[in-house]
Structure formats: C-alpha cells, structure tokens
Amino acid sequence: xxxxxxxxxxxxxxxxxxxxxxxxxxxxxxxxxxxxxxxxxxxxxxxxxxxxxxxxxxxxxxxxxxxxxxxxxxxxxxxxxxxxxxxxxxxxxxxxxxxxxxxxxxxxxxxxxxxxxxxxxxxxxxxxxxxxxxxxxxxxxxxxxxxxxxxxxxxxxxxxxxxxxxxxxxxxxxxxxxxxxxxxxxxxxxxxxxxxxxx
Amino acid sequence: xxxxxxxxxxxxxxxxxxxxxxxxxxxxxxxxxxxxxxxxxxxxxxxxxxxxxxxxxxxxxxxxxxxxxxxxxxxxxxxxxxxxxxxxxxxxxxxxxxxxxxxxxxxxxxxxxxxxxxxxxxxxxxxxxxxxxxxxxxxxxxxxxxxxxxxxxxxxxxxxxxxxxxxxxxxxxxxxxxxxxxxxxxxxxxxxxxxxxxx
DNA sequence: CCTATTCTAGAGCGGACGTTTTAGAACGCC
DNA sequence: GGCGTTCTAAAACGTCCGCTCTAGAATAGG
Numbered sequence: 001x002x003x004x005x006x007x008x009x010x011x012x013x014x015x016x017x018x019x020x021x022x023x024x025x026x027x028x029x030x031x032x033x034x035x036x037x038x039x040x041x042x043x044x045x046x047x048x049x050x051x052x053x054x055x056x057x058x059x060x061x062x063x064x065x066x067x068x069x070x071x072x073x074x075x076x077x078x079x080x081x082x083x084x085x086x087x088x089x090x091x092x093x094x095x096x097x098x099x100x101x102x103x104x105x106x107x108x109x110x111x112x113x114x115x116x117x118x119x120x121x122x123x124x125x126x127x128x129x130x131x132x133x134x135x136x137x138x139x140x141x142x143x144x145x146x147x148x149x150x151x152x153x154x155x156x157x158x159x160x161x162x163x164x165x166x167x168x169x170x171x172x173x174x175x176x177x178x179x180x181x182x183x184x185x186x187x188x189x190x191x192x193x194x195x196x197x198x199x
Numbered sequence: 200x201x202x203x204x205x206x207x208x209x210x211x212x213x214x215x216x217x218x219x220x221x222x223x224x225x226x227x228x229x230x231x232x233x234x235x236x237x238x239x240x241x242x243x244x245x246x247x248x249x250x251x252x253x254x255x256x257x258x259x260x261x262x263x264x265x266x267x268x269x270x271x272x273x274x275x276x277x278x279x280x281x282x283x284x285x286x287x288x289x290x291x292x293x294x295x296x297x298x299x300x301x302x303x304x305x306x307x308x309x310x311x312x313x314x315x316x317x318x319x320x321x322x323x324x325x326x327x328x329x330x331x332x333x334x335x336x337x338x339x340x341x342x343x344x345x346x347x348x349x350x351x352x353x354x355x356x357x358x359x360x361x362x363x364x365x366x367x368x369x370x371x372x373x374x375x376x377x378x379x380x381x382x383x384x385x386x387x388x389x390x391x392x393x394x395x396x397x398x
Numbered sequence: 399c400c401t402a403t404t405c406t407a408g409a410g411c412g413g414a415c416g417t418t419t420t421a422g423a424a425c426g427c428c
Numbered sequence: 429g430g431c432g433t434t435c436t437a438a439a440a441c442g443t444c445c446g447c448t449c450t451a452g453a454a455t456a457g458g
C-alpha cells in the first residue's frame with residue numbers, strides 16, 4: 001500500500017455517467033469527463049484504464065441502479081398487472097422529466113452497432129427487461145388481470161418495443177399527450193375481454 | 200457561367216447519406232465523406248457549405264425518398280387497415296435486412312437533442328408519420344376494419360411509438376421473432392371485437 | 399527515517415478533426 | 429484569345445482527440 005486515492009469512486013462515477021448519459025459516448029471527451037469528475041486525465045486512466053472501460057463501468061452501474069432496481073422493486077411489491085402499469089407510467093414520467101433520456105436506449109443506437117462488447121451487454125439487458133415483462137404477463141394471465149388470448153411472449157415483446165419507442169420520441173418530440181396516449185393504448189391491450197375481472 | 204462540376208449531385212449525396220446512415224453524424228468525418236463521395240474536402244465545402252448543411256440536405260432527401268414515398272404509395276394503393284399492416288411489416292423486414300436502421304430514428308436520438316435546427320425537422324417528420332397513422336386509423340374505423348372503441352389518436356401514437364421501438368431493437372437485438380412478435384401484437388390491437396368484419 | 403509504491407499534476411505525444419487557403423485547370427462570354 | 433468565374437487538388441490552418449510521460453507529493457512497512 002502507498003498513497004491513498006483522493007477522490008470518491010462513487011461520486012466520480014456518477015459524474016462520468018451523467019456526461020455519457022447527456023452527450024453520448026463519442027461526443028464526451030476524456031478532458032470533459034476529467035473536468036466533471038474533478039480528475040486530471042492521467043488519474044482517470046490510472047483509475048479506470050481507458051475511456052471505453054470507464055463507459056462500460058458506468059453503463060453497468062447505471063443498469064444496476066435503474067433498470068434492475070426498478071424490476072426488483074416492482075416485482076416484489078406489486079401485482080403483475082400493476083407492475084407493468086407502474087413500469088410504463090414511470091418510463092413516461094421520467095422521459096418527460098429528464099432530458100437525458102435512458103442511457104441504455106441511447107447506447108443501443110449509438111454504441112451497440114459499432115462495439116461488439118458493449119453490444120452484447122445491451123442485448124443481454126434488453127433480454128432481462130423482456131423477461132420481466134414476460135413473467136408479469138404470464139402471472140397476470142394466470143390471475144385474470146391480463147387477457148388470456150394473446151401470446152404472453154408477444155405481449156412482452158410489444159411492451160419492450162414500446163418502452164424503446166417512448167424513450168426515442170421523448171428525446172425528439174417530448175409531448176406529454178403523445179407519450180401518455182401511446183402508453184395508455186399498449187396497456188389497454190392487456191385488458192381482459194370483459195371489463196369485470198376477479199377481485 | 201464557368202467551369203462545370205465534375206460530379207453528379209445525386210450520386211455524391213447518395214454516398215454521403217450512406218455514410219451518415221451507417222455511422223451517425225458525429226462519427227462521420229469530412230474526409231470520410233469526401234472519400235466516399237469521390238470529392239476532396241474543398242469541393243465538398245464549395246458545393247454544400249458545411250458538414251452540418253450537407254447532413255441536413257441528406258436527411259431531407261432521405262425522408263423524401265423513404266418515409267414520404269412510402270406513405271404516399273400505401274395511402275394511394277391500399278385500404279387503410281392494409282396500409283398500416285404493410286407499413287409495419289415493411290419496417291420489420293427492412294430493420295432485419297439493413298443494419299443501418301433508419302436515419303430518422305438514428306438522428307432522433309443522436310442529433311435532435313443537441314441541434315435545434317435538425318431537431319425541428321425530425322419532430323415535424325415524426326408528426327407526419329403520426330398523422331399518416333391517424334388518417335389510416337380513422338378511415339379503418341369508418342370502414343369497420345379497425346376496432347371503433349380505442350381513440351384513433353392514441354392508436355396512431357402507439358403505432359408511431361412501436362415503429363421507433365422496432366428500429367431501436369433491430370440495431371442492438373436483431374432477432375426476427377422479437378420484431379415480428381411485437382408487430383403482430385400491435386396489429387392485433389386494431390382488430391374489431393368480433394373476428395368477422397364487413398366485406 | 400528510508401524506501402517502495404501509488405497517487406496527482408501538467409505538459410506533451412502523434413494524429414484526426416472541421417474548415418480555409420493557395421495554386422492552377424477548365425469553361426462561357428466579350 | 430484573353431477575362432472572369434467556378435471548378436479541382438493539395439497543403440495547411442488552429443484545435444481537439446485519446447492517451448502517456450515526467451515530475452513530484454503522499455503514505456505504509458521495514
């Protein structure tokens with residue numbers, strides 16, 4: 001052991017994530033990151049290896065603290081139908097409130113097509129989200145709160161697709177009625193054929 | 200009048216569009232564009248003014264030749280319900296076949312949030328697409344091929360959202376079953392409550 | 399206290415960026 | 429046939445890129 005680090009890993013990673021989130025990977029320079037993190041480039045390289053490695057770390061941390069946390073929270077505390085509704089409503093609310101959008105979606109378009117390593121991570125996380133929707137739909141079809149007729153896999157696929165679409169629209173056409181209308185209709189698709197459902 | 204241009208505007212704009220489409224705006228350098236267009240940077244600047252102006256031109260041309268052409272073709276030749284179905288199926292097929300995705304969607308995430316001028320163009324074109332879906336849904340509800348209950352505006356909003364989402368997923372998780380499943384379900388939402396419909 | 403190790407600071411690496419300048423070649427018009 | 433204009437070609441502008449090097453400050457163990 002020798003001299004200790006002068007900065008807090010959590011704080012500087014938060015700052016780096018915010019930069020990538022706001023500006024994208026390519027448009028964020030190492031000097032930009034350094035300034036936001038309060039670090040000189042050399043310290044940044046000493047601590048995290050490279051811009052690419054730092055991005056991978058930020059993305060992973062982001063997904064743990066946003067997507068996975070949300071999935072775990074909703075699945076533990078809500079009925080399946082309500083979990084889906086809450087998820088979609090949270091996406092709409094966040095999309096309208098936070099101009100940065102979603103780092104996962106931003107990266108899915110900017111980084112994934114040209115970076116196999118990050119691309120694999122992103123595809124896997126999208127798969128986790130699809131799996132969450134699928135579990136919710138299956139459980140909802142079992143308890144009668146979701147229409148039994150449509151295939152659960154396809155409903156999960158459409159829900160995932162809708163989340164992606166909402167995130168894109170929010171960044172270029174951030175109109176509340178647009179996002180809310182789309183979310184309302186995709187949720188309507190879950191309704192069982194008769195208004196009544198088991199209590 | 201003096202010396203004539205040695206290149207064909209259409210051909211070089213096609214080449215430039217392909218570069219922006221494939222790599223995005225920021226990741227495409229002027230030298231890159233020049234090489235693809237067979238032009239030295241000075242000629243490019245002489246002919247098109249700047250990288251930004253060239254991009255705006257390419258985006259406009261792209262939208263005329265892809266989105267607007269498709270809308271006009273479908274609206275002229277198909278019943279409203281079939282027009283929507285054909286549009287969605289074409290999006291899925293193209294997304295799976297062309298790794299470049301959609302220049303409009305790519306730009307909606309990469310360029311629009313940081314470029315007010317391009318952002319305005321993109322928001323307007325997304326509005327045109329939403330309006331197309333809205334016209335189709337209204338006409339389909341009139342002729343009985345689309346369920347009358349859901350609000351046409353919301354259906355149009357969800358269709359637009361789904362197109363955006365399909366384009367995003369195709370670039371990071373290009374699985375045919377995923378895209379086809381999502382498209383199938385959003386089209387199922389259009390079905391009138393009883394399988395029979397007027398003919 | 400001394401040494402070994404790890405940190406920070408800042409200058410600097412070669413190269414690429416968007417753009418402009420300079421030089422000269424090709425054409426319409428008087 | 430020269431003139432004026434517009435083209436092409438290539439070098440060069442200053443700036444920023446991701447990254448590394450050198451120097452010195454700080455700390456733990458012997």
